[in-house]
Amino acid sequence: MEPRRRGCCGTGCMILGIVLLAPVLFIGWVVAVQTRVPERLGLRQPPEVRLLGGAPDREAAAALRAELEAAGFSAEGMNLAVLPVKGKDYSLAAAVFDASQGFHFGSSGGGDAMLDSLRRLGTGEAATQYHIGRVAVHYYDEEGRNLVSLTAPTDLIRSYASGQITRDAFLQGIEGQLDLKALFEEAMP
Amino acid sequence: MTRPRWVTLLVALVLVALFTGGCEFLELMLEESDQAQVEETANDWVEAKGLNPVNEDGSVDTDAAAKIAKRAATGSTGDPEEDAALNSDNVVRDVRQAEEWAEAAFRDRDTRYLDQAIALRPNDWAYRLDRGALNMHIHFAPDMEQVEKDFQVADSLLGPGRAERIQFAEKGIRQMLWVQEALAKKPDSGAAVLWKDARQCRAVFGRLALYQDMLADQTGRESDRQMAAQYRADLDQCRDQ
Structure with missing residues (x-):
């Protein structure tokens, strides 16, 4: 028995279906990735759990915190941890600045508070003493949303702090993550 | 002469209102500025x-759009360390929560808080040491298999870094001295209890x-080595009675 052949109309419908389905599948995939569905289902371990799960260095965190507070950062709403990076001989200094918990940069920063916080965490005495190899800073807005996260290796931060590279070159070397929805809402009147 | 009093009162009220309102306004300005x-x-x-x-002319930058689409589709920068760093706020939050549970465990003498801390931060040796020590501290006859397992897992989680090893050792020493002291303080027990169970x-x-x-090993201090030798010699006292 000969297989039934698809007519022109059938083929057209199939192509149209694929064309319509592809964007839907892509958007679905993006939403799943962005909302961390594979991690929630246990299909894969989040990178921060895989690489930053070790015991935090409490002494180093206290020293870095003291440096930031001395520079005028408010103690309120500031959370800090120094975490060994698995497989590396250095640690990550991670700071969360949460405006919803009363955080403010104070007089520090000179109008460039986020980059200033990277610079202070990456080039202070404590950074050298406690082998900080990378810094990450997270800013939470008054609604408690993570508006911006930035990270840079301390080598790059030192180059910027010593004037070897420009601000633009520094920004190019930084990696970041933005809450586009929150930023868009902020920008709207 | 009542009128000037009213005026003074009014001025004072206005000043208070301005001051308090001004503070809020200043605070608001500061936050907005941040x-x-x-x-x-x-x-x-x-x-x-x-x-x-x-x-700038309103047209679509296809390169930028492609970069955004790639990042959105993979959810990654392409470098696991950068990905971990960009999500490290989750770790900071978990560490804080686990620390609160650890404090509650020692405050309420309840190891169940530490079970929660370990579930949240399974690769952090600190809470294993805490649970082992607290179990020995609060129970007359603790489950020594569980205690030893906690200590062994803590050992296995320890990294090679000098600072981490020093912190681990110092925390361990503090806790074991605390356990030893607690056992000695128990009425009609003291060393007798400690020695009763050789484990x-x-x-x-x-x-x-x-x-x-x-x-x-980390500090090179001879006094630490001598203390270690002394404790090893003390092990000879550990016999079931």
């Missing part, structure tokens, strides 16, 4: 990385010797 700075830096970063999908005794002195040796 957020504005952050947003400006974010915008500059987007431009520097070539991630703005709209050109408890071996755990205390064996661990103290191990941590002092670890400390000596």
Whole structure:
């Protein structure tokens, strides 16, 4: 028995279906990735759990915190941890600045508070003493949303702090993550 | 002469209102200023990385759109360390929560808080040491198999870094001395209890010797090495009675 052949109309419908389905599948995939569905289902371990799960260095965190507070950062709403990076001989200094918990940069920063916080965490005495190899800073807005996260290796931060590279070159070397929805809402009147 | 009093009162009220309102206004300005700075830096970063999908003339920058689509689809920068760093706020939050549970465990003398801390931070040795020590501290006859397992898992989670090993050893020494002291203080027990169960005794002195040796390895201090030798000698006392 000969297989039934698809007519022109059938083929057209199939192509149209694929064309319509592809964007839907892509958007679905993006939403799943962005909302961390594979991690929630246990299909894969989040990178921060895989690489930053070790015991935090409490002494180093206290020293870095003291440096930031001395520079005028408010103690309120500031959370800090120094975490060994698995497989590396250095640690990550991670700071969360949460405006919803009363955080403010104070007089520090000179109008460039986020980059200033990277610079202070990456080039202070404590950074050298406690082998900080990378810094990450997270800013939470008054609604408690993570508006911006930035990270840079301390080598790059030192180059910027010593004037070897420009601000633009520094920004190019930084990696970041933005809450586009929150930023868009902020920008709207 | 009542009128000037009213005027004074009114002026005072206005001043108080201005002061309190002014403070709130100043605070609001400060917060807005912080957020504005952050947003400006974010915008500059987007431009520097070539991630703005709209050109100055309003046309679509396809390169930028492709970069955004790739990042959105993979959810990754391509470097696991950077990905971990960008999500490290989750770790900071978990560490804080686990610390609160650990404090509650010692305050309420309840190891169930530490079970929660370990579930949240399974690769953090601190809470294993805490649970082992607290179990020995609060129970007359603790489940020594569980205690020893906690200590062994803690050992296996320890990294090679000098600072981490020193912190581990110092915490371990503090806790074992705390356990030893607590046992000595129990009425009609003291050393007798410690020695009654040879496993408890071996755990205390064996661990103290191990941590002092670890400390000596990192600091090079002869006094730490001597302490380790002393604790090893104390192990001879550990016999079931």
